[in-house]
Amino acid sequence: MSWGFMRDSSLRRVLSVQYGRSGSQHSPVNLFFDTEPDNLPSTNDSSSADEDLDSLVLFGMLRGNVVGLRYYTGVVNNNEMVALQREPNNPYDRNAVKVNNVNGEQVGHIKKELAAALAHIMDRNLAKLEGTVPYGAQNAYTMPVNLSFWGREENKNIVIDLMKKYGFKLGPLPQGGSQAQPRLSIPLLPAVQMTTEQLKTEFDKLFEDLKEDDKTRELEPSKAVETSLLPHQKQALAWMVSRENSKELPPFWEQRNNFYYCTLTNFAEKDKPESVRGGILADDMGLGKTLSIIALILTNFHDGKPFPVGHGIYGNYSLEEHSVARDDSRKSSNKKQARRKADGTNEKSGSSKGKTETAPKRQKAKYSLSDSEEEDQWIPRKVKAPSACNIVDDDQFAMALFGGPSTVKQKTKKKGTVKTVTDNPSKCEVQNHPRTTLIICPLSVLSNWIDQFEQHVKADAKLNIYIYYGPERNKNPDFLSKQDVVLTTYNVVTHDYSTESPVHKIRWLRVVLDEGHTIRNPNAQQTKAVHSLDSERRWVLTGTPIQNSLKDLWSILSFLKLKPFTAREWWHRTIQRPVSMGDQGGLRRLQALIKNITLRRTKTTKVKGKPVLQLPERKVYIQHLKLSPEERKIYESMQNEGKAIISRYFNEGTVLTHYADVLAVLVRLRQICCHPHLVPTSLSSALSASSTPGELQEKLVNKIKMVLSSGSDEECSICLDSLNMPVITRCAHVFCKACICQVIRITKPNAVCPMCRGELYLEHLVECPEDECDLGDSQNNNQTWMSSSKITALMHALTEQKEKDPNIKSIIVSQFTAFLSLIETALRESSFTFTRLDGSMNQKKRTDAIQSFQSSHYDSPTIMLLSLKAGGVGLNLTAASRVFLMDPAWNPAAEEQCFDRCHRLGQTKEVIITKFVVKDSVEENMLKIQNKKRELAAGAFGGNNISQLPVK
DNA sequence: ACCGCCGGGTGCC
């Protein structure tokens, strides 16, 4: 089923064990490019050792002793796992090695003779040591411990010899020393490992059963939710509410007599391990994770009771200045729109009654909590809610909320006991119970959350939302903990981590991490900052839960406070390593775990026999165009010129070595089909011979841009994958840098180009400057603007469509960014509103463009100009339901991918695609050739018959 | 610790 993205990559990781080191990234070729592991008896820092945890091998085992039990409180069971920890500062023995139980409580020490040997090994990081105590229970003074030594293959003999020198012999454990590993056969025996095929099947099955049992129960949301939920969203709600209110033991825990027992580590304790009141919502993009969480917030507000609806008055709102970077493109339902003006000036936005405006600057000065005023506290006062969500997010809105004599903020000099007396039904809970949901997301989706709250929360539910963002954000914990929702970003939380911030002091009702996979790096400050947040209810939203490997999952489990995985050692010993070694038990445990805490549906998941979401239809039309007589004249002249050049190459037998020049002719012809102004006056400038190295360099760079923009060779012919760091050879063929370097290295010193067998030297390779691969530079931008046949056809279609339905949005796609620029002029002339996305834009500009286009705001642009290659598969332009493909691509997959940017989850309308194709031109040939694009260079140009040239 | 080790007391059978 789904999760192919995850399966592939994690499998690769899993299987990498068998290759020795992990690290193949993209193409098979890259396998050879792995940097050699340095063979020094390593004194690696622990971080790099951490990275490779999966590739460690078992050196052997040893029975040792734990002593000094009577001095410590940590107790252990028979067969319980223990952790070994160096204690270099022990005053009695600098070789001391502590032994801790799963909970981190000290059990004792390793006996000193052995400790001396172990200290040697541990301090040099020659091996990782793991212990289990076969007879852990009821020892008064000492107990045996079975130690396993794990390390990198090249250190194996070093460790064995070293131990021998100290008088210890590593080996298989004396029989009877059973392992704490939950029935895990020691992977010294390859016979128990699964085959690659089996492992793959297991991964396939991993998430298959996720939708069983209670996960199909539905729950009606609180009345405060305005949007009606789809069945699968009601299921998500039911599941989340039940998890939040559940008291059941976390997975792998059982109650035995008076103890709670962890079946993975054999650890037991009197105290009940905390239930995981949360989990991972891993629905596919577009299934409504955000809406599901909003429904959860409103439905399970307090003690299983929903958020109150219908109270005209609310309180708990203090008047604080704040700021947030936002554009005006956010969605607003019509009835809410009135309160915001689009021009962003300090205009009144009075949709609610009886408010007076104050200039924001003055407000800021007057009300912001400066350091000197720290002891001051604002008394929240009653405010008539202007709208559903009291989103405090920009100056003018703050004004709308707080301005006016009747709502002037009061403050008191008294410290402490500021009682909040309000009509809010949940006021009493503020002191005793956390009230506030903290949502953390990447900045790029912050505005989406705001939009979604506005859209989905009913107007008479007075949900207080505070955007904790920007330099002026209110850091008063009292203020924050009186909100219903605090919305912030990972960066803010991370930044505040170092400064003892309110975010880390407050006990939150729940914490929601959006795009939770962003915390996958366990060493990142961000991850640590997020882990230290205080809340019982923790949720992770992600579309890609296990992006690269099981390692990613650990960070999430740790955030969820899932015992015993909060410490990485137990996760690694009980799940990650067994799974990566192909142990079935490990996989079963992983499956049980995922099943317990994850809800994931994809677009193909069925609810009551029907797919969760059905995509509307998609229709592709090809519109044939005739060039105007003037355009035709230019086209033919260029075609003749090109034919002459190519004939010459052909006669010289040098067509292949002038590959890029041939493509250049084709590109020029295609450009003329779009607009004559796209083409420089003469071909000769592009194709002229050059002699100096500087000129050659420049020419090659131009060629690589040309080749890339021509769309004919988006894939590297060595690895057959998409180009990764493209470089161009002197003979103008383009490959991944790594691929061609590999070829040169292997075939040295006789390296030849794999395409044309031309001379090939490492030094001659030229890289393409990042993101400059668009052939967008219009050489003739001084010419006065004029339309073209294609532009005219496009404008005609757009105008007609606008008359039919002005709300329909369109994407206009071209491979030539200069063409997009020409289209801009036409759009402006006909007063269409548009935005643009191309490869030259930075990330900020891109997200801005996407957001403004996706917005349903009344003045959001109706047209997106899109360069064919801009953006990845993730690009979501579902606001559009029309696509105009201005020029055909060699690669049909590139076109398909482009269509899918609007024909995807979230699209509600029928999608109509129009491809413009100029009759009797290279474009028609491209349509024919699209399916055999790979033969183009080698076949059409390499063949003996020049009539095969797609130049008529 | 139902051990080992230490060091003082002791000393034919």
Next chain:
DNA sequence: ACCGCCGGGTGCC
């Protein structure tokens, strides 16, 4: 006896 043996004191690193 510069030993052996006994039995009490003692005990992680």
